[in-house]
Amino acid sequence: MFIYLSKKIAIPNNARINCLAWNKEDGYLAVGGEEGLLKVLKLDSGGKSESDDKPKGLAASSNLSMNQTLDGHSEDVRVIMWNELHRKLTSSDESGIIIVWLMYKGTWYEEMINNRKKSTVVGMDWSSDGLKICIVYEDGAVIVGSVDGNRIWGKELKGIHLSGVQWSPDDDNINTYQNGKLERKDVWAMCWASDNPQLLSVMEKTRMYIFKGVHPEEPIACAGYICSFNDLEIQAVLLDEIIEAPEKPNGNHIIKLEVKSLRDTRQLLEKVGITETIQFIEDNPHPRLWKLLGEAALKDLNLTTAESAFVRSRNYSGIQLVKKLQTINGNAIKKAYVEAYLENFEEAERLFIEADRRDLALSLRQTLGDWFRVIQIMKNGVTAPDLLLETAYNSAADYFVHNNNWAAAAEYYELSKNISGLIECHFHLENLDALEKLIDKLPEKDALLKRLSDIFASNAVIGPAVKCLLKIGDAKSAVDLCISHNNWDQAIHLATQYRLPEIANIFKTYSAHLVDQNQLLKAVEVNKQTNFYFTAAVHATKLAQNEINKSNRNLLDIKKLFVYSALLMELSKTKSAEEEVLNSDSDMLLVDSAWRGAEAYHLLILIHEHLYANKIHNATITAFKLQEYCDIIPPQEVYSILALVSCLDNEFGLCSNAFTKLQTLPNITKAEKEAYDKLAVDIFTAQDPVDLKTYTLKCYNCEVPVIDWCTSCSNCNANFPSCMVSGCPLINNVEDKWSCNVCHHVAKSVYANFRKSCPLCHTSIERNSSNYK
Ligand SMILES: [Zn+2]
Ligand SMILES: [Zn+2]
Structure with missing residues (x-):
């Protein structure tokens, strides 16, 4: 960072300046000087005039956007202080007059005047929340007032010549100091101890000074920025190092420094002894020091000293430990408890085991939640309730679950026989075989079976999923699952086995599904098996129709299908399932039409057989009968074959009638009609249209x-x-x-x-x- 002279502000009449105050929030600068001089200035950064052709990198020339002279003081202005939160300025002059100024619509106005006039104000400080001001006078008077001008508190410090005042960070204490005692140069950081208003740490160049009151301790070499100060310890951050490599900060960039009394106490405890240390702490009392002493006394099993030290450091857990130790026989166990209290758990465990108290080692590890150690200690032969080992295994497994180590977690759940845990592990490991084996381990109707079945179903593994559902006793869901996966055989098998009332609907759905899939033959079979004969017959008729529409239709197949349909219709009259009782007339019509379909194609086949057997007249007779089936066999086909066989049979009257029918069919093409006409002319120019025999x-x-x-x-x-x-x-x-x-x-x-x-x-x-x- 560079500091340079940005703007020189001239004060008129060469008036002498006594004090300055910068409002960091809004950028105002207040200047106080002789003969009542008080000005508020505001320096513009000049950033607004971007259009100016200024060379880059040079600071813009700054302008004063405010230069107001505040009239009110007539004597030398000595102290000025901003209240940034409430946008107020407080000024005081040699006579003792204090004026509070307020900004309104861009101008500063006098808000209130205090005229004590007994002594000169030497220091003022607003509390950090801006609600209180403390004013100290040269004669030792200290007054605290509120932001709205009321006096809150006052005290006369007789015979003391005050020179300044400062609020402590918590706004609860006011530090007044006498002239000359706390004057430091090159200070760039400072921090109050949050738990002691007497302690202040100050950074001067590369040294840290800790002030107790106004007395500095010997400085510590340090270049850290102070971030906290409490419990006789200062935490500082090596910002320069961090900024050098900001992407790689590490723990070494935070340093802890101890106040001298803390360091001294350690030294004393280590090198001199408890008794001497007590004296030192009496002189420099602090809870942290008493705690240190208490811990040292514990190590010596000096319980009396430890207890009184913990009492003085208000350390409840320490007092509790001392009470406990007083009830224990045997120093080894006491020592182990002390080590545990001092968080030297390995040592504490070692001491417990050495003293043949594995049970205590176990409960220590249990308290710490160190389940792996618990398991280890138990394996070494400590008798403990089964529940504890189970808890240990489960907790160890939970630890692995937390770390997504499902395989390791599964091993521990296996040991604790925790099936719920095992299910989740194998689920994450996608180990369906292991999951399947768990089904048998669960009792009937166990809630976990549902979870298992969901897992199997989501993996489309239907068999085990069904097994789970059946074990829960939910055959309906099992059947639904089978159906949703088109596993109809199993669905029907289960629905039948468990006599589900929904079975009729299931078949209906299945048969509809088969029809959708164009698996009519299977649909016929399914309906037949389930006594839905009528539905089966309807599907069989559809099959016959499909065969008729094929280009390479097989007459015998068509007949068979109609016969099959008709036979099913016959069965439906007497044997159909309750849900399928035939009653409508159209249903009855269908029964008859099935036989008519069979008759029609039977007769058509017969005509062909007669023709090939040269039984022409029989063919004619049969073809004559076929005329009754024009609703099943297309009329064009019926009359064509009649025309053919009757012509061969010399029955030209019949033949002529057949031609007339063909020539007048509504749906024939022009070419077809012309062909029929020509053929008719050919035949009937040679023969009269009469039956010859x-x-x-x-x-x-x-x-x-x-x-x-x-x-x-x-x-x-x-x-x-x-x-x-x-x-x-x-x-x-x-x-x-x-x-x-x-x-x-x-x-x-x-x-x-x-x-x-x-x-x-x-x-x-x-x-x-x-x-x-
Ligand atoms: Zn028959
Ligand atoms: Zn008759």
């Missing part, structure tokens, strides 16, 4: 002849059921039929005789043997 059979009911492909009588409206083997309607021989007990479809008895199973639903005919009619 007609076979008739007599209606079993009214005996009127009907064409062999008719499915009902045009005369009596009798219905002719179709034989599922030949596809032909049973017109004249309806009594001669076999009926399937399962699907209720019929066949000509003669055909059924050659079969082992129902042609439509493939149920074994042996089981149906009683159904011949």
